[in-house]
Amino acid sequence: MYQFFVEPGQIQGNKVIITGKDVNHIKNVLRMKAEEEISVSNGVDGKEYRCGIKELSGEEIICEVRFIREEGVELPAKVYLFQGLPKADKMEWIIQKAVELGVYEIIPVAVKRAVVKLDGRKAESRVLRWQGIAGAAAKQSKRGIVPRVRNVMSFQEAINYSRQADIKLIPYELAEGMEKTREVFGSLQPGKDIAVFIGTEGGFSPEEIETAAKEGVVPITLGKRILRTETAGMTVLSIIMYHLEQ
Template identity: 40%
Template sequence: MHRFFISPQNIKENTVCIDQEEARHIEKVLRLTTGDIVVCFDGTGREYQVRLEGRENGILTGEIIHTGLRESEPALKLYLAQGIAKGEKMDTIIQKSVEIGVTAIYPVSCERSVVRLAGDKTEKKVHRWQTIAREACKQCRRNLIPEVMPVMNFTSLLEKIGDKPAIMLYENEDTNSLKALLQGEQFTGAKEIFILIGPEGGFSDSEVLAASRQGIVTASLGPRILRTETAGLVAASIILYEYGDLG
């Protein structure tokens, strides 16, 4: 059954008002019409079976015929702190990490980041990434849309993490594997974890040192060096597998 996003403010009692972008897709692309049943989700966890009613004052409406909660969220809250990557890599990272099951994404401007965002450009990028996250939820049947946070620098990220459990994936780590760390005492039974992924050039020595001083441990993903757009997805998959969500 086709899935569409509706803002909670567009739900009035048993009626939903579908925004113009989704309405065009329903009518022009899918050729659905009055009486057809679709699934709508509001981004807060609820989903609705909706019978299309047609347009009222130019707005496509539908009648809610069933309301439910779909349990598709991991028990572990997994936060991806991603060094901003260039080109379309960030789009891919956002899309795939949402599919895998991350709770939120923190875009981070690191010392070695190639991309430098500022002002209106930053806001437009974050808005685009949030839209990608929403579209990914439609495809993977998540009803709770992960939030893409405002772009922050590395110092602000460390302040945000505080004393929460966190792992920095670091290509020069030759002692701790991610799997071994997850099975150790520090992360056993954790309710939330931050994973830190560097940009194309990796984390700088000063960033690694600052993270270490805060108690953030470094880990390796194995003998091969992964691209930034691959590392976070692999790490998230391993973590959610170890915590019983994937596989």
């Protein structure tokens, strides 16, 4: 079943009004007809509104809500991915997979060893594209919300923003002790905010690790092998999903 996101105001009682680009997609790409069923979310409350198409016009599609699934599909904790800016188009892949794994927000971070430098209009344009990728991934994986991609932050700004989190993790190649890693992941509980810091291809600088540790960010190891930046984040998110999924 196809899923679409609408603004909360577009759900009016038992009626849903779909506008914008989705109108063309439903009519001319998917070639859907009246009485066919779609899934709609408002991107806020995590509910799934199962709807039947009633009217199709040039500018809007009117649907009728048939039933509402309230338990949702979201993880019972908010996971914030602080991703160091990687090379090339890796960020697009990271965002797509992170959304599939249940991340709540993605924060691009300009760490010290990042090769990619984004500022001004270029950064704004890139973030808009990344948000679009997050939206498409949320549709594909039938998320109840569209995870937000924040503006690029400096490492210190990211540390400051992470202070709201209950648990803060930073995989680091010089960290030791898988027992500690198991203990940290085993302590995860529903209702907690979790921040995950992932470095770039060059990793974090010792100064960044020291700054993070002073703010309560826990360095952990992910094993004896060195993981690529796009692998490390997905590894951590997968483990978190495994421990929290209900």
